[in-house]
Amino acid sequence: MDRLRAIETFLKAIDLGSFNRTASAQGTTPQAVSKAVRQLERELGVQLFRRSTRKSSLTEEGRRFADKVRPGIETVNSAWQHARQAVTEEHGTIRLTASPSLGRLFLLPLIGMFRRMYPGVMVELLSDDRYTDLIGSDIDIGFRSGFSPDAQLVVRELFRIQLIICASPAYLAEHGVPSQRAQLEGHMFTGSRHPNTGRISPWEFLHEGELRFGDLPAGFTSNDPEAETQAVIAGLGVGQIDSISAARHLRSGALVPLMLDQLNERYGVYMYYAQRTEIPSRVRKFIDFVMAQTGDAAACRLTEEELKTLHRRGLRAATPSKPAR
Template sequence: MDKLQAMEIFVKVVDAGGFTRAADSMQLPKATVSTLIRNLEAGLSVKLLNRTTRQISLTADGAAYYERCLRILADVRDAEESLSKTHASPSGRLRVDVPTGLGRPLIIPALPAFFERYPEIDMELGCSDRPVDLIEEGVDCAVRVGSLPDSTLIARRIGTVHSVICAAPSYTARHGRPQHPQDLMQHRCVNYFSAKTGKLFDWDFAKDGERFQFRLPGRIAINDSDAYTAAALAGMGVAQLASFMICPYLQSGQLEILLEDWRVDPMPMHVVYPQNRHLSAKVRVFVEWISELFADHPALQLHAAYCPKAEEASAASSLALQSVAESRA
């Protein structure tokens, strides 16, 4: 039995939470995975996993062996990378998950520069506002906006997202413009709800030391940023949108800013990846690349008070992407 392979499969089974998901992720027959784990237990003369028809769990010996396996496998990968060109030329499949609102307008247009720099990396890019489970779903890293819940993930802050209150002219023509956040209680608002918990998000406003945070009435609640933007454009109500998303629609006149003097709390943006894992070269270079991309991206510097003309925004964005590409060359 290949002991290192058995260790890798054991770790994958624990991380995936079952034999079937582990076998699928490694493209191996489930019977092969089960046999290798049984042989591993027989060779060690200990029981590593408690098995039921619905789930698995680690025994006390299994938990200790799992931690040892993580360290051993990380050391092996470090040794391999130190003797090869993997670190300089990372390769392989990289699974990344990003919010829809960031992926379509900001990340995907910049990816040609990433692939030009790292031609041996193949990426699977998931775009959704659903918070994925990185361990269970086999995702290498993810970009997340907002405060992070307590978790075992390593997080690196890569930027800040600013938001504004806005509505379509067709909506304000029918319902007027609010002059104060409390006026929104008499308006129709487009709410956003968590894809994970189903809970509606509160709205927050701040000005000169005065602060409000409350839930607003609305006929529709949405859990996807593209659909949320579409609802605002359709005149369905007042919305709270990221500045980088609203700018093109301000330029075209499809949306207008409301409550200009009031600030919405900015949201932190992080790239996250599992701890107790070797940070592979492909994950490392992606983390560095996206950190640099967002550090200087003109769209993320926009606040409610300023939105450049279309030609200025296009030129600034192209210049920023060119600068990132040159810095990595």
């Protein structure tokens, strides 16, 4: 016996006052309604209706049973309806995960725009440098920089990250402007320490089209990309900074791009989520929104012409002014 269906039929018969009207409401027959009620009575061991050839009336036991089960049935139906609506309506919570720097610099502006469009959707952002198990952590969408995540997930590449060698105008005015790798000798450097392995990431250079790695002595290292960026701005040395962290500082003039022939784009930013047949509407809309808004990722990347312009402007700013005579 379908216990839940039988209880719903019993309550409907009370509300409509007739097995015939109950059958009509449920799209079945009066005999099927009567059978469902009798099966429920047998399982409970009590009589729920007094029956005669002309009508049926509720017993005292039936009334008490109805009073006890009705709130529970209404709760189940409400929860069912709420779950169905979550697939089609823009309400509820989206849980995201990203590294701290990617969350702050890339995701937060997008989240703000999205919530202005869909104020009924709440967003929870889990900041973590480690790779996050979406299913085990109850995460809807993940964002990561570097290499593409597990192929068992749905993975969307958003844009390529640029690694840009740069320094502050004040540092260059004092220490000179390196234009090729050999001229880096004698300069001070910053370094990036991988948050998971603890190792200092080597610098990446291009030589005749091939990628080469180099260990440069870093006077300052950090596992926080934003901290390293601020160190370069403060004049602690030359750094190889990702474009997500550096773009706005390059455009403001706080940093000067150097050695543009060494621009590296082998890393990407990826959005990923688990494969499932029913994606809630709010999650699907956020995925589509991110794809539409990312476009050429102008806030996180610079064009070749823009880099050349900023390089020339930075060199002028780094040239010590001649004293007036």
